Amino acid sequence: MSLQDTKPLIGRVQEVGGLVTLSDYEAGGGYTAAQKGLKQMTPSEIIDLVREANLRGRGGAGFPTGVKWGFAKGEPQTPGYKYLVCNGDEMEPGTFKDRYLIEFNPHSLIEGMILGAYAIGAEKAYVFLRGEYHEPNRQLARAIAEAREKNYLGRSIFGSDFNLDLRIHLSGGRYICGEETALLNALEGKRGQPRYKPPFPPASGAWGRPTIVNNVETLCNVPAIIQNGAQWYQDLGLTEDAGTKIYGISGRVNKPGLWELPMGTPIRELVDDHAGGMRDGYKLRGILPGGASTDYLVEEHFDLPMDYKTIQDAGSRMGTGTMILMDDSICPVDMARNLQHFFAQESCGFCTPCREGLPWVEELLADIENGNGKDGDLELLDQNALYIGAPGNTFCLHATGAIEPLQSALKYFRDDFEHHIKHKSCPYRKS
């Protein structure tokens, strides 16, 4: 049995102890899934298999990948008309999984993209990569050149009549470019502002053509599903969600890092066993389970399994599955200020509640933190959270995501906010 049987995403990285080169990848069975897919399966069969496997998008929203691919299937059938775009923007604070996948296992992403592009009928594909990801960019560029050399990319791949041109677009850097329609504008060389939906990208995306946007981790799952089948993939998960997940932990734990584990691994097991528990002298108070734009979870949730449905039922989101831990030395008011600073800065500026509201919220939080809070400030924050965060009041989900950690901080750590206002100071500051 090889590590890849239980860890299809990074088992091979562990086996070779670092970067999986082309020869490492091939020796571990790499590119046989692409060969099988292109030579023995029709595009519809691949889409059906991915749907049956219940692969859900790892970019944050958890949309079923096979269903999304189905939207772009069919018309129009002009070769090269559609696009497959990999979302490698990864600017969600606290998230570091896609960097790892691209840097250490770039060929698995390429193989996933070959299969995805073949399934939807795209002959041109892009990886939209963060401009700050210099090493992942070098590794991916090299891997793409190697794959071209071997004719895994290019014309008549594996002797079939399928062609694929794969390129990297380096982002100029804005969080909003991770939102898929903003990403498409950025890919077209424009300002990264979100587009009105509908039409959704599978109908009209990059340069007006049908386009599928998928996260890096999502696409990296595809080769193993094609190789081992839907049932195998479903059985990897511990709960009703299928497959494995790259979970990550940052904060004051003994061993911060990331691990590929069965979907549905309990939070406490992640913190205590994999991250080595909290550092001496620190107690865990809250968790942002899937990046900065998810609601806090607290003590009562720590025994829950990390899967889409459970975390949603608990009032938050799985998001990217990389968790940020807040310990008892951290002031929840100041942490909220830090988070809102990020979202205010990264607003694209298109709509008023987001452009004006978020900086205003950040300022109010800074006032409270600095001992200048007033009676009524918390009610003002509540109202603004409700107004800014309600989906539909803004053009995209950036503002909604910004409010998730704020509204849950106001709910779970309200005593801390009240203490700041009542005593006109921050109890966490060492004077």
Added chain:
Amino acid sequence: MSTVELISPLTDAERNEIEAEVAHLPDRESAAIDALMIVQKHRGWISDESLRAIAKFLDMSAATLDGIATFYNLIHRQPVGRNVVMVCDSVSCYVMGADSFAQKLQDHLGIKFGETTRDDCFTLLPIVCLGACDRAPTMLINEDLFGPVTEDELTEIFSRYS
């Protein structure tokens, strides 16, 4: 003064690199961000003159291109030093003490965020999550990622850049 003098022409190397991007895109304007990044790589930043030259080369208006250039965090519309230091100020690094680290870094270089040292060696900028949160606090100098960094290492790290 004629407008011609306001445009510093692109070098052959810059033109060739931009054309290589244009070649696989549906139109010239789609290469706008690539072109800004290419010219910035050669010149360090995007001056008004560079901006006009790129706009002309891509058959687009300088105003539209400036709207793009100013939208993106990584395009510098002001001069920067020979090395750009970007310090993560996002939440995981914050939890691991990024605020006090950032203060020490400013003291060490003797400049504030947004400023350049007098010898033009370093420009200091804040940056959002660098995707290395398990190594917090993190910083990026040009293309080199550091983390976790402590105050004690700063002298040695900065001595590697001239």
